[in-house]
Amino acid sequence: MKTGIYLILLSFVLTISSCSKKDNCDNPADCLPPETQTGVGTFGCLINGKVFETGGSQLSGPTQQAYYKILNGYFYFGLKGINKNTNQLIAIFGNKIILKEKETYSLEKEGEISFNANYILNGGLLIYKTSGIHKGEIKFSKFDEINGIVSGTFWFDAISEEGETVEIREGRFDMKYN
Secondary structure, eight states: OHHHHHHHHHHHHHHHHHOOGGGSOSSGGGGSOOOOOSOOOEEEEEETTEEEEOBSOSTTSOSEEEEEEEETTEEEEEEEEEETTTTEEEEEEEESOOOOTTOEEEEOSOOSSEEEEEEEEGGGTEEEEOOSSSOEEEEEEEEETTTTEEEEEEEEEEEETTSOEEEEEEEEEEEEOO
16 A cells, blocks of 8 residues: 555656656747856757757766867867757867957858858758858857856857758856866
């Protein structure tokens, strides 16, 4: 009898805990992680209106990552978020760019001095890229070199080699970088 009561209570607790604000949002943007600036480790956006957040097993590597490095006297920035369960990746790169807090940078075609963005599906079988026509922006609300924190927002449109487009909106990130 006690086992039956425990099973009922356990299933009730699991049912209640599995429901969240993210399960039924009237506005998909409300399901994204909040915009913070503490290095808490969040990354999310809307892909064609659907919520994307990082997730999946970390055994084969992190599901989100940021770096800002000097190579041959130039600064390079990288930001990526992966959902290993849905096999999706968002990546933003800055080549030869000195980052500044509160600045907005254009996401365009990859070049020697540029910011660009990619949306990648199925391990690279389908790649969407920003271009001279399909663009976007990234804004750094916090760039703390002492504590290694980078936070901000982004949006972009990208196109595949087949001519299909994707809309990435309401992007936000807050993480530590190395």
